[in-house]
Amino acid sequence: MTRLIQFNKPFGVLPQFTDRKSPTERPTLSLYIDLPGVYPAGRLDRDSEGLMLLTDDGGLQAKISHPKNKMEKTYWVQVEGDPTGRDLEPLRKGLQLNDGPTRPAQARLIEAPKLWERDPPVRFRKSIPDRWLEIVISEGRNRQVRRMTAAIGLPTLRLVRVGIGPWRLGNLHPGEWQDAPMHRVPPVGVTPKVRPERAPGERPRRPRKPRKGKGPKPD
Template identity: 50%
Template sequence: MTDDGFLQHRIASPVQKMPKTYWVQVEGNISASAIAALSAGVMLKDRCTRPAKACAMEEPALWPRVPPVRWRDSIPTSWLELIITEGRNRQVRRMTAAVGFPTLRLIRYRIGSWSLEGLEPGDYRRIRINLPAALPSGNRPAFARPAKLPKRIRKSRRGSRGR
C-alpha cells in the first residue's frame, strides 16, 4: 500500500484503531447468530477479539478469482461485510471459522477512508497524505530504532556481558 514507514505504522498499528473493512465470502448461509457473535467479539485460541461490525450483504460485482473459489452445488455461499479495528494474523479467517462459516474469499475493501471503489485489478491511485515532515524532538515513534551508540561505548558494553 505504501513505502512510507511512518504512514504504514499509522495504518497497521493496533494502537491507532484504524477501521479495516473486509468483504468475506463464507461457506453456507450466514446466520443471524453468527453475525451477532462476530459483532460481540469471538474467542480465538490466543484471546477474544474486539467487537466487529458485521452484516450480511448481497454478492458484490467483483473481478473473477483465479483460481476460482471451490464450487459445490449442495453447499451455498454467502457474503458479509466485516469491519475490524485490530489486525491480528489471519484474524478474519479465524473469526469466521470460529462461528462455523469458513472463509472462501476475502477482500480488504477499505482501510480508514481509502477504498477500492472505482479501481480495476492492477490499477492504483496516488493520494497525497498530509503528515508532519519531521517529528518534534523527543517524540520518536515507538517503532523507531534508537540511535547507534558510539563505538567506544559498544565495546565497553560487550565486556560487561561476560565475554
Template identity: 55%
Template structure:
C-alpha cells in the same frame, strides 16, 4: 560561517494497490511467487500492513514512516473493512457472535461491525473459489480495528462459516473504489 540547509527533496508517496489473489505483500521472494514487484515499479515504498497471500484487495504502500505507523499501530485502531465470501447460510446468531467478539486461540477478538451483503460487483478470481454443489455461499461485510494474523478467516471459521474469498475493501478512509485488480493509483 553560514551553513546551508538542504531541503529534503523526497516527497511523500502514497500508493493504493488492489492486490490480486496469490500475491505476496512484499517485493521479493526466494520461492519465485508473485510479489508486489510484478505490479509496482516505484522505489522506496513499503507496505503499511500486510494482506495474506491468498487474500485480495487494498494494500497501502508509502515512503512515510509516520503514516505507516499511524495505519499499522494497534493503539491507533485504524478500521479495516473486508468483503468475505463464506460457505453456508448465515444466521443471526453467527452475525451477533461476530459483532460481540469471538474466542480465538490468541484470545477474544474485539467486537466487529458485521452485516450480510449481496455479492459485490467485483472481478473474477483466478483460480475461482472451490464451490460445492449442495452448499450455498453468502457474503459478509466485516469491519475490525485489530490486525491479527488471518483474523477475519479465523473469526468466520469460529462461528461455522469458513471463508472462501476475502477482499479488503477499505483501510481508514481509503478504498479500492475505481482501482482494478492488479492496478494501483498514486495519491
C-alpha cells in the same frame, strides 16, 4: 514530498517486494509496482485480495499499520453456509480465538458484490450455499477474519479488503495502483471514526427533516 499509493492486490501475490522463503519464486509486489522507496503500510494475506496502502514515509507507514491506532479495515467475505443476521452476533460481541478474545466487530449480511473474476476461481460445493458478509475490524492478527468466520461455522471462500480507515478500493482493478489522497491520520493510540462503506445495492440514508418549530426564529 510524501508518496502514498493504493494498490489492488491480486489473489496469490505476496504482500512484499521479495520472496526469500520459497525455492520457486512466487509473485510479489515488484511485478506490479515500480516505485523506489515505497513500502507496505500493513499486510494482506497471499490468498486474500484487495486494498493495500504503500508509502515512502516511515512515520505515515507506522501510523497506518500500528496496532494501537486501531485503524478500521473493511472486508467483503464470501462464506460457505447460509447464515442469518443473528448468526453473526458472536462477531459483533467479540469471540474467543486461540490467541485471545477479539474486539467487537461490525458484521452484516450483504448482497453479492460486483467483483472481478478471481484467478483461480473459488471452489464451490454444489450442495452447500454461500453468502457474502461485510466485516469491519480494528485489529490486525494473522488471518483474523478467516479464523473469526471459521469459529462460528462459516468457512471463508473468498476475502476482499475494500477499505482501510478513510481509504477505499474504488474502481481499481487487480494489479492496478494509483496515488492515494492524503487523509489526516490520527496520532498512534487515537481511534479514527470512519463511516462504514455502503454495501452494494444499499440505498443511501436520507437527511433528516428538521422538526417543526425547532428552526431559527424569524427576525
